Amino acid sequence: MQLTPQRPNIQDIPAFLRAMAEALEKMHVEQRAHGGIVEGALKDWLTTTEDSLDEERFRAAAKPADQLPDDPLQADVLCFATYCIGVIAGTSAANAQPFMATHHQGKEWPTEFLQLLETLAKQDATPRVSISDLSRALSTPIALESVLEPEPAGNSGTPLVKPAHQMPAVRIALRNATVGKPYSYEPGVIASKIAETLGHDPTSARISHLQLPEDCGLAFDQLTGAISGVPTRAFDKELSLDYVPSLSASSITAKVTLLINPDPLSLWKDLPPPADAPYQKPVLAHSEERLGPYRIVAASRRGRSHANKSEFRDDDYAIGYAEETGWLVIVVADGAGSAIYSRRGSQIACDVAKTRLLTVLNSAQHNQAEALYLQHRDWQHPEVKKALRQCLYEAALLAHHKLRAEVAQPTETLAPPPTLRNYDTTLILLVMKKTGEGCIAATFSIGDGGAGILPHVGEGIPLTKADSGEHAGQTIFLTFDSTVANSEANLESRFHSAHTQEFAGALAMTDGITDPKFPSDAAFADPAQWAALWTELQPALTSSQALLDWMNFFSPGNHDDRTLVAVLPSLPAAPDTQ
Amino acid sequence: MSARRLPVYLVLDTSGSMRGEPIQALKVGVQALISTLRQDPHALESVHICIITFDAKARVLSPLQSLEDFQMPLIECPQSGPTMTGAALEMLCQCVDRDVQRTTADHKGDWRPIAFLMTDGGPNDTALYAQMIPEVQKRPFASIIACAAGARAKVEPLRKLTANVFNLETMDGHSFAGLFQWVSSTVSSGNRSMGATSSITLPPPPAEIQIVV
Structure with a gap:
């Protein structure tokens, strides 16, 4: 043929x-x-x-x-x-x-x-x-998957020619929704999209019925064909929809898929870290104290990403005050999530650096910076700054060597034997002193996170530059030889100082705070963004518990451990009312 | 401010030899991967999925989009034809160059991407494949995982691409389910603080997967 x-x-x-x-x-x-x-x-x-x-x-x-x-x-x-x-x-x-x-x-x-x-x-x-x-x-x-409706069971008696509403159906997918996020389809949009795909007149097509699950938070308006609402529960369902191509046509029943994502917030689990693991550390820590002319409010809390996987808090902080000379020492450290003993790494780094700085800064004999200041009467004098830089650098270097010592001889029984990279941690050192001529602050930082000082409530001066890579999560650690190299270039890039006439506050924090609060390097360098954070923090600085509570804020994609140490001018004691 | 993304590229062989049960098992596996990741809060906020398929040519079946918005595309394979793995790698590089955000003064960079290549044969475009290997390795992947599925899959070319080569002996639903379950745990552990140079540590593979050393 x-x-x-x-x-x-x-x-x-x-x-x-x-x-x-x-x-x-x-x-x-x-x-x-x-x-x-x-x-x-x-x-x-x-x-x-x-x-x-x-x-x-x-x-x-x-x-x-x-x-x-x-x-x-x-x-x-x-x-x-x-x-x-x-x-x-x-x-x-x-x-x-x-x-x-x-x-x-x-x-x-x-x-x-x-x-x-x-x-x-x-x-x-x-x-x-x-x-x-x-x-x-x-x-x-063929974006719409064409399917012939399955034969109804026991259809021997059905007529040869089927009625129109049992004709081949199309399967359509609605845009995904998420629990807690407002969701809507404007009136007529679904009908006209189907009509366009099928070659019907979009202006006369309509949806006569859409079966949404009960109590799902979304409602279908039969008159307008709109969907609106805030989804209340997650599902992935096939729904039934009646599509009417034109005024005179009868409806066609089609399958529509609708996926509602769970609210990410509801998925986080809060699991305690293993009780038998080495290097135990509480998941929360906070403190408030008055030291000299300062009031310090500090808190550190385990991030959701760690709580979800039964992991430890890897952040740490330490605070000290040199009574003799009036130097305040703040240290924050962020143990790397990828390093198994980084919680210990951050703890060693904080303790060692703080102790070293207090010893050196508190003694007129050892404190070269102080001695040189008395000679030059200028905190910005190159020699004074260099002495301060050396003092901070040596504290970081000592912490680096203490980590090496821990690897060689761990304080706990570890199997298999640890490596230096198991203790990866960042380190931010902030020292400051109030003098008759204002306030001097200096930092030395390795890795991300950051510190800054606010001369006024409306302005902040960033005092660190984060070591961030081309991609998220890339940073460098105190365990790297390069970060504690005794080279002018390395030391200069890690050291910052400022001398301000006035003092409203200072902050040192890990990237669990800086990532959500300073969304870019440009934002971190912007004095106004510091002022905005300071304003936001005020209610939380009434107590360290309030700060700990504030730190639980939700920011999509930012669930690392969070540590923040705030330094405020100590208010004069209330006058005796008697 | 939008969260930093973790781009995940699934590069899947849809050449004629995948027809039948293998392609069905692959589809179910990918669907299961997506569903599993949707239950991981970190993944739900950060993972973005791109699906590239390749047979006689490579195509972006589903451009990079968030897990939240992702809808499963139709994965199909032709009756027969060559396996252009090199073309797929070329497309992968183009996608990464275009999609993945690097850190700038005003924008924090994405997480380093993860690529997962599954093939049941060997590249027919060997010259292009050889040419693309150094190109792929230049891209900032945190991890490239290659899976040789079935008895006829060629392992050698994959080993030139990455140290992470796995062998899936059978291409049934059970094997693919295990494979993608493992891929999801790899993806879940992808967005953690890591050093500037280190790549992510892969979780132990399931029993069905043989590690090729």
């Missing part, structure tokens, strides 16, 4: 389709074989060869016979579709399979196309099929 149809004129195609549909209908009514009737219809419209059409090849043209639907009319519609494609494309029926492969990558025919053919096959009095409908249906992007 070889059909070599001539391509009909475009305007003839609807008539051709109608004729074909009539032929199919007749065939089914008369229960006759395909060959004669269909070929008769074709011959009216096409020039064919003398060969007659045989049923087997008619069916084979569309699909392997075993893949055809059981319903004879549906099967014929599929075969018919193949013929129509052949006709429209000007190819022969025998070539329809390659055509299908080229133009549809072997996919199912677009649902709407089959539906149009089925409409024809049902012999509507006035077929609504136009060539533009057909070509639009054929070009339907």
Whole structure:
């Protein structure tokens, strides 16, 4: 058999389709074989060869016979579709399979196309099929997964021609939602999107029904077709939707998927760290004290990311005051999440650096900076600054060596033996002193996090520069030889100092605070951002417990340990009221 | 301020040999991976997924998007044809260059991306494949994991790409489920503080996966 149809004129195609549909209908009514009737219809419209059409090849043209639907009319519609494609494309029926492969990558025919053919096959009095409908249906992007509705169980008694609302359905996915986040579809948007995809008129299509689960927080407005609300629970469901293509058409039931993500906040678990692990450390720490002219409020809390995995708090801090000379020493350290004993690393770093700084700064004999200041009477004098820098650097270097000593001889029994990188930690040293001429502050920092001083409540001076890489989570640690190298370039990049006339406060914090509060390096360098943080902190600085509570703030993606030490001017004691 | 992203690239072989059960098992595996990650709060806030498939050509099946918004694309494979793994790596590099944000003065950088390559054969575009290996290694991946699935998968070319090569002996649903469960734990441990040079430590693989050493 070889059909070599001539391509009909475009305007003839609807008539051709109608004729074909009539032929199919007749065939089914008369229960006759395909060959004669269909070929008769074709011959009216096409020039064919003398060969007659045989049923087997008619069916084979569309699909392997075993893949055809059981319903004879549906099967014929599929075969018919193949013929129509052949006709429209000007190819022969025998070539329809390659055509299908080229133009549809072997996919199912677009649902709407089959539906149009089925409409024809049902012999509507006035077929609504136009060539533009057909070509639009054929070009339907396959983003919507086409599925033929499964045969209802026990359908032996169902009529051959199905009612329209049981016609092939499309599966549509709604945009994902998240618990607690407002979610909406504007009126008519869903209907017009489906209509556009299917080649219907978007202005007349509507959704008559959408079955949303009870108490999910979202509501569907039947009048406007809008969805709105705030989802209350997570699910991934297939919902039923009734789509009405136009005012006069009956509705089509389709499946719609809707996924509601859980609220990330609800997923965090708060698990205690293992009680039998070495280097125990409480998950929370806080303190407040008056030291000389300062009031210090400090807190450190385990991050959600650690609590979720039953891990320790890796941050630490230490505070000291040199009574003799009036130097305040603040140390904060952030143990690396990737290092198994970093909680101990940060603790050693804080304790060692603080003790060393207090010893040196408290003694006129050892405190070179103090001695040089008395000589030059200028805290910004290069020699004074250099002495201060040396004092801070030596504290960091001593902490580095204490970490090495811990590796060589751990204070706890560890198996397997630890490596230096197991103790990775950052280190921020902040020393300050109030004098008659204002306030001198100096820092030495390795890694991320940061410190700064506020001369006034409306302005902050950043005193550190974070070691951050091209990507998140990249920093360097006290355990690296390069960070404690005794080179001018290294020391100069890690040391900062400021001499201010006035003093409103100072802050030292780990990246658990700086990441969410200073979203970029530019923000960290901006005095106004420091002022904003200071303002935000005021209610939290009434007590260290209040600070600890404030530190539990939620910021997406920022769930590291958080440590903050705030230095405030100590208020004069309340006058005796007696 | 938007959270820093952890870009995860799934580079999946959809060549003709994957037809049938393997591609079905792969789809279910990817779906399970997504569902598992959605239950991990850190992943839900940071993981962004991109799916690249390759057979006779490579294509971005699903551009980089957040786990929150991600919708599973249709994964299909042709009847037959070559396996253009080199073209897939080329596309991977293009995507990383375009998508992954580096630290600037005004913006914090993304987490270093993770790439997961699954193939059941060997590259047919060997010249391009060889050319792309150093290119991929130039990109800031925290981890590149390659999986040789099935008996006909060629391990040698993958070992040139990464030290993390795993062998999946069978390509049934069970094996893929185990594989993607493991990928999800890899992804979950991806966004932790790490040194500037170190790559992430992979969690131990499940029993179905053989580590190729």
